[in-house]
Amino acid sequence: MSAGILVDALLTGAVAAATPLLVAGLGELAAERAGVLNIGIEGLMLAGCFAAFAVTAATGNPWLGLGAAVLAAMALGGVFAVVSLTCRADQIVAGMAVNLLAVGGTGAAWRILQDRGLTDLPAGSGFTRGWTGIPALGELPVVGPLLFDQYGMTAFALVLAGVLALVRRRTRLGLVLHGVGQDPHALAASGVRVLGVRWGAVLFAAACAGLAGAYLSTMRTHAFVPLMTGGTGFVVLALVMFGRWSVGGLVVGCLLFGLAESAQQGLQSLPGARVVPHQLFQALPYLVALIALALAGRSAPGPAALGRPWPER
Amino acid sequence: MIAARTVWPALIPFAAAVAALGLILAGLTLVGYAPGEVLATAWRGLAGSPLRLGIWAQEATPLLLTGLAAGLAFRCGVLNVGTEGQYLMGAVTALAVLLALPPSVLSPWLAALAGAGAGALWCALAYGLDRWRGVPLVLSAILLNVVAARVLGALVEGPLHDPTTAAPQSALVPEAARLGALLPGTALTLAAPLAVALAVASWLVQRQTALGFEFTVIGLNPVAGDLAGIPVESRRRLAALGSGALAGLAGAFQVAGVTWFLSGDAQSYGYAGIAVALLGRLHPLGMIPAALFFAGLDISGRQWERRLGIPHDLGDVAKGAAVALVLAAGFFRGRR
Structure with a gap:
């Protein structure tokens, strides 16, 4: 294999691995900017992952699956919002409860799916690579494998990143979102409904997490296994912090992490790699995330009101 | 007045448990x-037989310990x-100790010490990253x-692997090194009374x-x-180490x-412990019924699956719902 092909494979794999992280991360970024830390994002992704697979398996239409993923994640996100925003429970423990609900709910529903024999997607019903539908684009040097020989979700993620960056810089909504996470008192005083904004941000984040989950089960693979997300949601939380709560930082973080993930898979397939247990390779991306966070230190604090309930008493 | 204020909150988890169970029953x-x-x-x-009760207590034991840890x-x-x-x-450190040391009556207790130490160290790592490197503990x-x-998986397939099988599981702890059962036919060991004693302590x-x-x-x-002059950091460090030790x-x-062995299969007693702690409203004694409730759901779930064909994971849904209800009822308000 020539070095060029190897690098191509590495980069293509990196973008493919970064895509769900970016989609879920952009949602979580918006929520955290509004002051809401949702540990339950792992569970929301799992719910989306399952719902997309189940509905696609049942109907043969992946678009319906995508819609189901968004709805399922938003419903669970709604539970989180009721508990943590409306009832003002601690956001972290509320998020853990959401994770528990998602693990149990998807596990139970998976059994039902198995009983009905819906354990595979109907042939050809999952999404395919090359979202433009023009194979020639995928063969372009560099941008071909990176942008065009990917699933549509990759393009969507980049567009969403651009839109969010614009909203942040150019619109009142962006300012309000920021303010609600920074100084909810001031925003409330100027007539903004703090809870309403936070509810909206949480539901948006849930929808994004649902899409990211759908990517795992109907695009990157065409399969579902219980606990499929396996900690991806937690990595998303780490990446949002690593990116200093900025869209650009998040994109860079996701790509770096995607690269680590892709390299990890590449390393595993090297002939000499058998000496090292494959689990240690799998642990590598999480260690990379931890080390990156540790090195990044505490130089930039997050949104001042992150994790705090509103109203405070 | 005082009675009303202290009794009502204590009843909330029970109401939440009943409501969660009711939700599942209604769905079924x-x-x-x-x-x-x-x-x-x-x-x-x-509770069909003394044996069953023993198994219930056996299943509640790790949940009570991880619940106490989180709490x-x-x-x-x-x-x-x-x-x-x-x-x-x-678990994996204890297993290594049990497999490495010559088996004796003391083995399980040495393994328990080693396990507690390993848990404390793992928590110290997370705590240190928070304290000194600014990575939030969460x-x-x-x-x-x-x-x-992943480390457990690697050890189970590597140094601790059972050489007689290709399955990804560790060797079996020799019989002489195991913690004996108090009730024949169950795996109810001294760990259960010890866990209750730790709750009381x-x-x-x-x-x-x-x-x-x-x-x-400090928590409030x-x-x-x-x-008030409390050394906040050192107390928090102590709580973190103690918490890790209990989980270990x-x-x-x-x-x-x-x-008596480990495999790479997913376990979740640690995660469940957090839910047990919350359902018990962080009250050490409240965690005893909470652990029994969770263990009861695990056992019932398996029974439902075997006898009625209901997915056992429904028990997990009930757990999540119970915790969400307790939180929604105003427990563990977000901190300022």
Whole structure:
């Protein structure tokens, strides 16, 4: 294999691995900017992952699956919002409860799916690579494998990143979102409904997490296994912090992490790699995330009101 | 007045548990199961014979220990969501000790010590990353959970692997090194009374000692604690280490007395412990019924699956719903 092909494979794999992280991360970024830390994002992704697979398996239409993923994640996100925003429970423990609900709910529903024999997607019903539908684009040097020989979700993620960056810089909504996470008192005083904004941000984040989950089960693979997300949601939380709560930082973080993930898979397939247990390779991306966070230190604090309930008493 | 204020909150978890169970039953009734039969099946599985009761207590033991672990940290405002990783590291360290040492009566207790130590160290790692490198404890702990699961997997397939099988599982702890069963036919060991004793001890420390009071003050308001002269950081460190040790102990006892080996399969006693702690409203004694409720759901779920064909994971849904309800009822309000 020539070095060029190897690098191509590495980069293509990196973008493919970064895509769900970016989609879920952009949602979580918006929520955290509004002051809401949702540990339950792992569970929301799992719910989306399952719902997309189940509905696609049942109907043969992946678009319906995508819609189901968004709805399922938003419903669970709604539970989180009721508990943590409306009832003002601690956001972290509320998020853990959401994770528990998602693990149990998807596990139970998976059994039902198995009983009905819906354990595979109907042939050809999952999404395919090359979202433009023009194979020639995928063969372009560099941008071909990176942008065009990917699933549509990759393009969507980049567009969403651009839109969010614009909203942040150019619109009142962006300012309000920021303010609600920074100084909810001031925003409330100027007539903004703090809870309403936070509810909206949480539901948006849930929808994004649902899409990211759908990517795992109907695009990157065409399969579902219980606990499929396996900690991806937690990595998303780490990446949002690593990116200093900025869209650009998040994109860079996701790509770096995607690269680590892709390299990890590449390393595993090297002939000499058998000496090292494959689990240690799998642990590598999480260690990379931890080390990156540790090195990044505490130089930039997050949104001042992150994790705090509103109203405070 | 005082009675009303202290009794009502204590009843909330029970109401939440009943409501969560009711939710599941209602759902099952809707899809055509007879609720009476579902309940009867659960009850026979839980309390149909002394043996069954023993198994119930056996299943509740690791949950009580991880619940105490999470509760100790949470009460002090240390959000140790890493009990899962600490549990796993405790389990695998205990297993290594049990397999390496010549088997004796002392083996399980040495393994328990080693497991507690490993759990404390794993939590210290997360805590250190928070304290000195500015990585929020919630993140460091949760990422270390994933790392711990992979480390366990690597050890189980590597140095601790059972050479007689190709399956990804460790060698079996020799019989002489195991923690003996108190009730023949179950794996109910001394770990169960010990866990209850630890719960009572936690409660006494919390109520009767200055240390317990300091933990509570820090949990409610660290600034007030600091102003009152409590060494907030050192108390938090202590809570984190104690929490990790308890979670590790839970894993060690599970290996020494119940499973006798480890495989790479997912476990979740550590995560469940957080839910047990919350359902018990962080009250050490409240965690005893909470652990029994969770263990009861696990056992009932398996019975439902075997006898009625209902997915056992429904038990997990009930757990999540119960915790969400307790939180929604105003417990563990977000901190300022």
